[in-house]
Amino acid sequence: MKKIKFLDLESQKDRLNNTIELNIKKVLEHSKYIMGPEVKELELRLQKYTKAKYCVTCASGTDALILSLMSLNIGTNDIVICPSFTFPATAEAILITGAKPYFVDVGLDTFNICYKELEKILEKDYKKNKIKAIIAVDLFGLPANYTRLNKISKKYKINIIADGAQSFGGGLNNKKVGSLTKITCTSFFPAKPLGCYGDGGALFTDNKVISEKLVSLRAHGKGKSKYEISEIGLNSRLDSIQASILLAKLKIFNWELKERNKNANLYNKELKEYYHIPEIPKGSSSAWAQYTIRTRNRDKVLNFLNDKSIPTMIYYPVPMHMQPAYRKYNKYKNVLKNSLKLSKTVLSIPIHSFLSNSQKEYIILNLKKAYKLI
Numbered sequence: 001m002k003k004i005k006f007l008d009l010e011s012q013k014d015r016l017n018n019t020i021e022l023n024i025k026k027v028l029e030h031s032k033y034i035m036g037p038e039v040k041e042l043e044l045r046l047q048k049y050t051k052a053k054y055c056v057t058c059a060s061g062t063d064a065l066i067l068s069l070m071s072l073n074i075g076t077n078d079i080v081i082c083p084s085f086t087f088p089a090t091a092e093a094i095l096i097t098g099a100k101p102y103f104v105d106v107g108l109d110t111f112n113i114c115y116k117e118l119e120k121i122l123e124k125d126y127k128k129n130k131i132k133a134i135i136a137v138d139l140f141g142l143p144a145n146y147t148r149l150n151k152i153s154k155k156y157k158i159n160i161i162a163d164g165a166q167s168f169g170g171g172l173n174n175k176k177v178g179s180l181t182k183i184t185c186t187s188f189f190p191a192k193p194l195g196c197y198g199d200g201g202a203l204f205t206d207n208k209v210i211s212e213k214l215v216s217l218r219a220h221g222k223g224k225s226k227y228e229i230s231e232i233g234l235n236s237r238l239d240s241i242q243a244s245i246l247l248a249k250l251k252i253f254n255w256e257l258k259e260r261n262k263n264a265n266l267y268n269k270e271l272k273e274y275y276h277i278p279e280i281p282k283g284s285s286s287a288w289a290q291y292t293i294r295t296r297n298r299d300k301v302l303n304f305l306n307d308k309s310i311p312t313m314i315y316y317p318v319p320m321h322m323q324p325a326y327r328k329y330n331k332y333k334n335v336l337k338n339s340l341k342l343s344k345t346v347l348s349i350p351i352h353s354f355l356s357n358s359q360k361e362y363i364i365l366n367l368k369k370a371y372k373l374i
């Protein structure tokens with residue numbers, strides 16, 4: 001049996017049979033490295049895939065979050081709600097605009113923002129706290145509950161931003177991530193469901209005004225012409241080489257998604273008696289960026305799997321409200337119990353599309369053996 005990798009970008013590249021090399025070569029030939037034809041083509045392809053009216057690519061998932069907040073004029077004195085159990089970029093983007101994060105808890109089985117707690121906070125704090133937006137994170141690939149979140153948005157007139165960095169390809173009620181709420185941000189970091197060979201990101205919206213603002217903001221705030229500056233913006237463009245790589249990878253994207261779903265179903269079936277498995281609510285589909293189980297005796301399981309050469313990851317060992325740089329923003333005395341519990345019990349195992357049957361069997365067998373130890 002071949003060595004098990006947590007992520008297998010080499011096999012992915014082999015399966016694409018030189019398409020990536022050929023696409024890069026085309027860019028080298030036309031040499032339009034910034035905003036070349038591949039960038040426009042990719043935006044159109046992603047628009048079609050997600051059925052969002054507009055797609056604006058940018059330099060990273062983090063920039064997509066910053067740009068989304070800027071496009072809504074969110075900044076100093078504003079408050080933006082986000083889950084504590086997330087990757088740092090979610091909260092970092094809020095602070096970079098000058099706004100303050102308001103951390104809330106997540107559900108134990110979906111890992112996503114808890115809308116019940118959200119409603120409680122909004123009932124209590126809405127007016128005095130200047131809450132302007134909620135960034136919902138689609139953790140590990142599962143879209144947050146946008147049905148509820150969009151209702152909350154209407155009721156309290158608060159913008160919803162989807163941090164879909166991990167969920168491109170996922171969906172809810174027959175709609176794809178990208179068209180589930182007002183603005184969706186995604187990341188093309190290599191390990192993401194759709195990843196390039198460097199940094200990259202994109203935003204999706206159905207709102208023409210927001211999309212035009214994003215196009216301006218990602219290029220220094222350009223106005224009608226390049227040197228008429230109508231906004232304070234950023235330099236955040238996706239480059240043509242990365243776009244050409246993403247175009248190649250789109251060819252096998254749906255196949256990869258299907259394989260990860262099959263792997264998740266197999267893990268669910270085999271592991272549900274032994275570990276807490278991820279919950280996929282009715283009508284939702286996950287992009288399975290990660291397959292994450294929970295166990296009280298994580299260290300023992302980790303060590304056992306490590307001895308068997310099965311790679312694992314912990315996403316995330318410390319929730320944002322307990323991070324040294326962010327602790328001071330947890331001024332609302334929320335204990336965020338689930339986020340704390342998850343940080344001590346989660347464990348992600350390989351789920352990529354290139355795992356062989358024997359590798360999957362080996363992972364399952366050893367997780368069952370590890371259970372006996374705990």
Ligand SMILES: Cc1ncc(COP(=O)(O)O)c(C=O)c1O
Nearest residue numbers: 060061062087089165187188189
């Ligand atoms: C939930 C989440 N948000 C934002 C980001 C930031 O994306 P990027 O690394 O492309 O800046 C990531 C990337 O890991 C992420 O997982």
